[in-house]
Amino acid sequence: MLGNFSYCNPTKLYFGADSLHYLNDELPKYGKNVVLVYGGGSIKKNGIYDKVVEILKANDKNVAEIAGVMPNPTIDKLYEGIEIARAHRADFLLAVGGGSVCDYTKALSVSVHCDEDPWDKYYIRFEEPTCETLPVGCVLTMVGTGSEMNAGAVITNPKAKLKIGHVFADEKVMPRFSILDPAYTLTLPHYQMVAGIYDIFNHICEQYFSGEDDNTSDYLAEGLMRSLLHSSRIANKDMQNYEARSNIMWTATWALNTLIACGKSTDWEVHMLGQAVGAYTDATHGMTLSAVSLAYYRHILPYGLKKFVRFAVNVWGVDPAGKTDEQVAQEGLAAMESWMKELGLAMNITELGADAGMIEGLADATLIMQGGYKVLDRSEIVEIFQESL
Amino acid sequence: MLGNFSYCNPTKLYFGADSLHYLNDELPKYGKNVVLVYGGGSIKKNGIYDKVVEILKANDKNVAEIAGVMPNPTIDKLYEGIEIARAHRADFLLAVGGGSVCDYTKALSVSVHCDEDPWDKYYIRFEEPTCETLPVGCVLTMVGTGSEMNAGAVITNPKAKLKIGHVFADEKVMPRFSILDPAYTLTLPHYQMVAGIYDIFNHICEQYFSGEDDNTSDYLAEGLMRSLLHSSRIANKDMQNYEARSNIMWTATWALNTLIACGKSTDWEVHMLGQAVGAYTDATHGMTLSAVSLAYYRHILPYGLKKFVRFAVNVWGVDPAGKTDEQVAQEGLAAMESWMKELGLAMNITELGADAGMIEGLADATLIMQGGYKVLDRSEIVEIFQESL
Numbered sequence: 001m002l003g004n005f006s007y008c009n010p011t012k013l014y015f016g017a018d019s020l021h022y023l024n025d026e027l028p029k030y031g032k033n034v035v036l037v038y039g040g041g042s043i044k045k046n047g048i049y050d051k052v053v054e055i056l057k058a059n060d061k062n063v064a065e066i067a068g069v070m071p072n073p074t075i076d077k078l079y080e081g082i083e084i085a086r087a088h089r090a091d092f093l094l095a096v097g098g099g100s101v102c103d104y105t106k107a108l109s110v111s112v113h114c115d116e117d118p119w120d121k122y123y124i125r126f127e128e129p130t131c132e133t134l135p136v137g138c139v140l141t142m143v144g145t146g147s148e149m150n151a152g153a154v155i156t157n158p159k160a161k162l163k164i165g166h167v168f169a170d171e172k173v174m175p176r177f178s179i180l181d182p183a184y185t186l187t188l189p190h191y192q193m194v195a196g197i198y199d200i201f202n203h204i205c206e207q208y209f210s211g212e213d214d215n216t217s218d219y220l221a222e223g224l225m226r227s228l229l230h231s232s233r234i235a236n237k238d239m240q241n242y243e244a245r246s247n248i249m250w251t252a253t254w255a256l257n258t259l260i261a262c263g264k265s266t267d268w269e270v271h272m273l274g275q276a277v278g279a280y281t282d283a284t285h286g287m288t289l290s291a292v293s294l295a296y297y298r299h300i301l302p303y304g305l306k307k308f309v310r311f312a313v314n315v316w317g318v319d320p321a322g323k324t325d326e327q328v329a330q331e332g333l334a335a336m337e338s339w340m341k342e343l344g345l346a347m348n349i350t351e352l353g354a355d356a357g358m359i360e361g362l363a364d365a366t367l368i369m370q371g372g373y374k375v376l377d378r379s380e381i382v383e384i385f386q387e388s389l
Numbered sequence: 390m391l392g393n394f395s396y397c398n399p400t401k402l403y404f405g406a407d408s409l410h411y412l413n414d415e416l417p418k419y420g421k422n423v424v425l426v427y428g429g430g431s432i433k434k435n436g437i438y439d440k441v442v443e444i445l446k447a448n449d450k451n452v453a454e455i456a457g458v459m460p461n462p463t464i465d466k467l468y469e470g471i472e473i474a475r476a477h478r479a480d481f482l483l484a485v486g487g488g489s490v491c492d493y494t495k496a497l498s499v500s501v502h503c504d505e506d507p508w509d510k511y512y513i514r515f516e517e518p519t520c521e522t523l524p525v526g527c528v529l530t531m532v533g534t535g536s537e538m539n540a541g542a543v544i545t546n547p548k549a550k551l552k553i554g555h556v557f558a559d560e561k562v563m564p565r566f567s568i569l570d571p572a573y574t575l576t577l578p579h580y581q582m583v584a585g586i587y588d589i590f591n592h593i594c595e596q597y598f599s600g601e602d603d604n605t606s607d608y609l610a611e612g613l614m615r616s617l618l619h620s621s622r623i624a625n626k627d628m629q630n631y632e633a634r635s636n637i638m639w640t641a642t643w644a645l646n647t648l649i650a651c652g653k654s655t656d657w658e659v660h661m662l663g664q665a666v667g668a669y670t671d672a673t674h675g676m677t678l679s680a681v682s683l684a685y686y687r688h689i690l691p692y693g694l695k696k697f698v699r700f701a702v703n704v705w706g707v708d709p710a711g712k713t714d715e716q717v718a719q720e721g722l723a724a725m726e727s728w729m730k731e732l733g734l735a736m737n738i739t740e741l742g743a744d745a746g747m748i749e750g751l752a753d754a755t756l757i758m759q760g761g762y763k764v765l766d767r768s769e770i771v772e773i774f775q776e777s778l
Contacts, residue, residue, distance in 0.1 A: 002404070002405070002571075002632070002635040002636055002639055003405065004404060004405025004406060004407075004408060005404050005405060006401065006402060006403050006404065006411070007401070007402045007404065008399070008400070008401035008402065009398070009399075010397070010398075010399035011397070012395065012396070012397035012560075013395060013396045013397065014395050015391070015393065015394050015395065015396065015651070015652065016391070016392065016393025016394060016652070017393060018393075019393060022395070171401075182391075213632065214616075214619055214620075214636075215616070215632075215635075215636050215639075216612075216613070216616040216620075216636045216639045216640050216643070219612040219613065219615050219616035219619075220609060220612045220613065220616075220643070221612075222612055222615075223605075223608040223609045223610075223611055223612025223613075224605070224608065224609065224612075226608050226611075227603075227604075227605040227608035227609075230603055230608075231603075231605075243391070243602065243604075246391040246604075246652075247391055247603075247604050247605045250391055250604075250605045250651070250652070251605050254605070254609070254648075259643075262404070262639070263404065263405075263635075263639065
């Protein structure tokens with residue numbers, strides 16, 4: 001049954017080739033003092049930085065910069081950005097980058113005018129902002145996290161070995177607009193592309209593998225998965241295929257903007273397992289998910305058998321004739337494993353730099369979620385990490 | 390290929406049983422003078438009117454009413470409403486009803502402060518509002534049109550025998566919020582329920598049967614169709630099934646809020662044919678669509694064969710093994726026809742009150758769309774109406 005829910009997602013999206021010029025339509029809506037946020041400098045190499053700065057200048061903006069936002073943005077980097085934004089009396093924050101840069105910028109948006117320590121308030125106590133929040137715009141250059149159209153912000157605390165995501169309830173935390181030009185993603189290395197693809201796929205799985213009902217959200221999730229499988233196979237062989245890359249980009253947005261979670265329970269345990277691996281190894285997010293997924297899904301399969309059968313048939317085209325539910329479900333996961341290997345995803349945590357000695361620590365760092373087919377106990381988490389070695 | 394597009398849909402949705410109380414959260418955001426818009430009085434019989442009025446009073450609103458909005462709201466009714474809203478100095482318009490009431494209220498929103506004749510401006514010249522628009526909220530009591538989360542407004546001019554829909558580009562025309570309680574739809578007669586179900590299905594078809602690419606929008610459309618088929622069969626046998634009715638309600642919203650049209654061409658010719666029938670017979674909208682659909686789709690099938698094959702396989706589960714594309718495609722439409730008969734939909738225009746003598750007039754009243762697999766000429770329109778008799 002579709003449970004009660006509310007849905008509101010006001011982010012304006014400009015999608016397609018050469019859509020950066022829409023920045024000219026949006027910038028006049030905000031104040032003069034802009035903080036431009038970006039990552040490791042790839043936007044300087046591919047020319048996007050120059051184009052954005054030119055548009056900011058043409059719109060007479062007073063610009064400060066936060067550069068070097070890392071793949072798993074840290075709380076220390078956030079503290080640094082807060083100082084920069086305060087000193088600049090920021091009116092508007094412009095993120096140019098992938099999910100990490102977008103996440104960081106949203107975390108900054110709720111922290112600049114916050115009197116408390118944002119780590120304690122947002123990532124330990126999971127509170128909503130009580131201060132003024134700064135409007136955020138995004139120019140997306142990497143695909144996967146869906147951060148361009150949601151109110152989520154993952155921040156890592158390396159000292160505490162914690163990587164925690166907070167999805168804010170307040171739609172004001174969502175970007176006011178996001179510019180999605182699939183051509184910007186064409187220069188990504190293959191490793192980053194497939195990690196993003198798996199991140200998208202897993203976002204859908206986390207919302208799909210939960211609940212027992214035939215609701216619209218699960219049908220939409222299947223549509224997104226089928227689209228992603230189709231386009232990922234094309235992009236894997238031909239990274240410059242704009243059609244495939246554009247569909248992957250659009251799928252990513254809808255995989256994590258709350259639509260396919262409407263009215264149902266969700267899981268997110270794979271993200272908890274993967275985020276623990278990320279906190280220990282600093283590995284690419286999507287690869288931390290792929291490395292633990294199959295061990296997890298095979299572990300919970302008996303508890304959600306009906307859904308795993310549906311997944312096998314509706315997503316992977318498994319023919320159920322003459323097979324037990326268990327066989328159909330296992331065949332679905334085997335098909336998923338083949339696809340993952342075809343893409344070249346990390347299939348275990350060892351290749352990401354984890355080892356047996358880390359397992360107790362990884363288990364300590366893994367939050368236990370309540371929405372999936374089986375609420376794990378600590379021994380099961382240890383077992384899943386061992387099977388993922 | 391996903392073409393360039395922008396997407397923005399800020400309507401806040403409150404979905405679920407007993408969600409009417411959220412009106413208390415929304416009303417304080419708007420001014421004191423509210424115009425309450427509703428239809429033929431069913432909301433007085435089922436108690437929704439009393440509940441809404443009670444909440445309006447509790448929020449200290451000054452309320453005027455526009456009652457008697459008909460299933461195909463007329464331009465004369467719109468002129469009448471403009472006078473009422475102007476006399477009341479309306480700050481906010483609250484629609485309580487189905488798609489016709491929502492459509493009418495959005496048309497009113499762009500007309501109250503409009504100096505020109507809204508028929509000429511919005512339905513002949515298809516202009517965007519240049520005046521102040523009044524904010525609209527919806528309490529939905531019937532399902533099908535998707536009007537609760539889009540910027541569309543269909544208005545009928547009976548003298549000119551024209552029923553014309555205008556989908557405004559300006560997202561300010563979309564409802565600020567809509568309250569969707571599936572329980573409100575449980576009292577509808579079976580005829581209205583299945584007409585609404587076919588309206589939803591056809592909205593998806595109009596966006597699906599166009600373009601040749603494997604894009605995400607078509608995969609989402611297939612997900613919505615599969616969900617609708619599943620739930621419609623349950624609701625057809627058991628109208629009081631809340632789970633099925635709630636999924637149908639949610640599918641309706643996403644079938645026509647622009648998502649599944651993103652980046653692709655769309656058709657809408659069935660709506661043009663059906664709206665002509667509606668202008669002549671005043672028949673229920675969904676039934677005018679069902680009555681002309683199969684003749685239309687069989688006519689265009691050769692021009693969009695690949696998509697009709699995909700439709701047969703992915704939506705209707707047709708096994709393509711050993712069959713020609715033409716056979717697979719026809720089998721898909723045959724499965725669709727069986728489902729339509731199972732629901733008890735109007736299968737021809739004769740049963741809606743049309744006759745052979747009207748066909749020339751119907752053809753005159755049918756707009757020719759450019760986005761489908763075949764741009765019809767007038768003789769083809771006549772032929773489709775003849776086959777629909």
